[in-house]
Amino acid sequence: MKTAERQFTTISGVPIESVYGPEHLRALDPLHDLGSPGEFPYTRGIHRDMYRGKLWTMRQFSGFATPEETNRRYHYLLAQGQTGLSVAFDLPTLMGYDAGHPLSEGEVGKCGASVCSLEDMEILFRGIPLGDVTVSMTINSPAPVLWAMYLAVAQQQGVDWSRLSGTIQNDILKEYIAQKEYIFPPRPSMRLVTDTIEFGARHTPRFNPISISGYHIREAGSTAVQELAFTLRDGIEYVDWAIERGLAIDDFAPRLSFFFNAHSDFFEEIAKYRAARKIWAYTMRDRYGAKSERSTKLRFHAQTAGCSLTWQQPYNNVVRTALQAMAAVMGGAQSLHTNSLDEAYALPGEHAVTIALRTQQVLAYESGVASAPDPLGGSYFLEKLTLESEAAANQYIRRIDEMGGMIAAIEAGFPQTEIAAASYRYQKEVESGERTIVGVNRFQSDDQPIELLQVDESSAQHQERKLAALRQRRSQNEVQKTLDALKRAAEGTENTMPYLLDAVRAYATLGEICDALRAVFGTYTETTHL
Amino acid sequence: MSRPIRVLVAKPGLDGHDRGAKIIARALRDAGMEVIYTGLRQTPDMIVNAALQEDVQVIGLSILSGAHNAIVPRVLELLREKGMTDVMLVVGGIIPDEDAESLKQQGVAAVFQPGASLDSIVTFIRSGVPVV
Known part of the structure; x- marks a missing residue:
């Protein structure tokens, strides 16, 4: 194809x-825009x-x-040099049902x-010291x-809560927007989130009670700018609720953490x-009057894009993941998950997950990209993309402000329809061959x-057998009493x-506790936006 | 002019990842079919009842969670119970090759795995549904 005929755009x-x-950078003021x-x-x-x-x-x-098998995988990963754990739960757990429930x-x-x-x-967590591993x-x-x-497990291990370091995702807004694993309606859900933020501010000073997540928004098919804007606007919503609860901004904002996707468009991701970081810093300082430096620093976890993995020629996924991981590192991520080559098929096997971890180790110890901070800063292209991402995201944020906040926007189906449109547009580009996916629509x-x-x-x-035995062993009285109090x-x-x-x-089991809350809060069914 | 093909796109199980289901629903609609999308967390009973009420010729199930071996046979069984064996059942999602084969032997018309083109899905449905 001749260059003149080709449209050059980012993946978004x-x-x-x-x-x-x-x-391109005449408007750039290094002090205001970069620091x-x-x-x-x-x-x-x-x-x-x-x-x-x-x-x-x-x-x-x-x-x-089972938890037994997962515990064995954790011991394996730690032995391979992994430096933190990250728990994936099955769908019944994510939806608050026990094994044995008909929906499970x-x-x-x-x-x-x-x-x-x-x-x-x-x-x-048997044999894993929760005071040392995040x-x-x-x-x-x-x-x-x-x-x-x-x-409760930390307490059993004799670890003081003040020493615990880690994160619960706990980001319900992106569930309504993208991943759809919700139980209760938005307002009682937000109350529960605010409960954890408040509890954390008092009892677990080193634990992140929330990871405000763009990852799933992107996986649902959003553009990079939509991921950026909806995530940060979700963050604003959580801050508003915590302040409404009576918390002072600097008492909880330092423990808000973020989670972004690392997709395939290298420069667009780093710009994102x-x-x-820039939008969040100004939002915390100017919208909320945060005084603590830590309140204004956006810390984030990144995961390479699951939706970019292909079923065809799965070994190519190792290369995709490596490039995406490099973008996350050059973009200043605090922690990183690299996907395994087999994840378009199934949960990763041990061999595949080891290659994924080795990818990070090669980046960290061989590539040199970790030697200087923001190594691409000053690139005309990257700085311009950063300014454009910021402006476009701020436009979305203003629009959602005008709609009355993120819950109103979700109820109106706004982020959902924006994402569905972007996802369909992208798929059409792939179908028409306008966008090349190696091994899928070219180079098969x-x-x-x-x-x-x-x-x-x-x-x-x-799991069902264990539950039955547990129900025999525990005090039914005590379970009922605590559930009633809850x-x-x-x-x-x-x-x-x-x-x-x-x-x-x-x-009390997860299902029993969630049933108690369902009885009080009711459940949520979305209006579908195609 | 022939009547447009009516399709029920359904998302069974607990999984909420509906990107694929929504894209398929839009693509079939763009191809001139009448599409009803059930939304999330439908049981096999709900799906087959909806198919009956909506008088569809095709049911498309989107399953990414690995629960297909529990869900799909149940849908087939209900279709047989209700005498709806003329309804074409297609499945899309993360379905390993050997499971896809087994589902087809049980009565699924086609299984579309990741990377299947929208075109191929539209063509398959058009060629398999008799014109009325």
Whole structure:
């Protein structure tokens, strides 16, 4: 194809000019727009010495089948040099159902580990010192329940909560927008999130009670700018609710963390991370009057794009993931998950996940990209893209402000329809061959077979047996008493966390606790926006 | 003019990842079919009842969670119970090759795996549904 006929755009459709130079950056004010690394507005990163001081945390998202099997995988990953854990739960756990519930049929242990009670959480972290290893848990609607289980296990291990470091995802807004794993309606859900932020501010000073996530928004098919804008606007919503609760901005903002996608368009992604830090810093300072430096620093986890992985020629996924991971590192991520080559097929096998971890180790120790902070800062192209991302995201944020905030926007279906349109547009571009996906719509060849992890129905049976034995063993009285107390707290305005802790310590199951909350809050069904 | 093909696009199971289901629904609509999208978390009963009420010729299931071996046979069974064996059942999602084969032997008309083109899905449905 001749260059003149080709349209150059980022993967999100932002037009790219043929060459960038100083004329593109006339409006750029280095002090206002960039700062030095470690200085407001942190466009160039939140630390002065960045990865020289401390490498990013290599944190592979992992969980499958039973807590027993997942615990074995965690010991393996830690032995391979992984530096933090990240728990994947199965769909029944994510939706607040126990194994054995009719809706759990066929789903137990398939997409992550099944955790039905405190007993399972004890098994999950057996032999893992929670005072030393940081743990991230991908759990949203039932996050306060799973967090209560985690805190209870830490206590059993004799670890003081003040020493605990880790993250619960707990970002319900992006569930309504993109991933759709919600239980309760938006307002009671936001109350639960605010309960955890408040509880965390008092009791777990080193734990992130939320990871405000763009990852799933992007996986649902959004553009980079939509990911950026909707995530930050979600962040604003959580801050508004916490302030409404009576918390002072600098008492909780330092523990808000973020989670972004690392997609395939190298420069667009780096621009996105830089713009995110800058917008958040100004928002915290100017919209909320944050005084603490830590409140204004956006810290984020990144994961390479699952939706970019192809079923065809799966070994190519190693290369895609490496490039995406490099964008995350050059964009200043605090922790990183690299996808495994087999994830378009199944949860990753041990061999595949080891290659994914080695990819990060090669980046960290061989590539040299970790030697200087913001190594691409000053590139005409990147700086222009950063300014454009910021402007476009701010436009979306203003629009959602005008709609009355993110909950109103969700109820109107605004982010959902914007994402659906972008996702359809992208798919059409792939279909027409306008966008090349190597091995899928160009350069096809016969696939090399790969070995896959199999999760069978024996996990479900194992979990159901354990639950039955637990129900025999525990005090039914104590379970009922704590569940009743939880319901009363949920009906009122008290913080639910202490009541959740009591219920999990009595070995009430996840399903029982969520049923108690369902009885008070009701459940949510979305209006579908095609 | 012939009546447009009516399709029920359904998302069974607990999984909420509906990007694929929505894209397929739009693509079939753009191809001139009448599409009803059930939304999330439909049980096999709900799906087959909706198919009956909406008088569709095709049901498309989107499953990414690995629960297909529990869900799809149940839908087939209900279709047989209700005498709806003329309804074409197609499945899309993360379905390993051996499972795809087994589902086809049980009565699924086609299984579309990741990377299947929208065109191929439209063509398959058009060629398999008799014109009325």
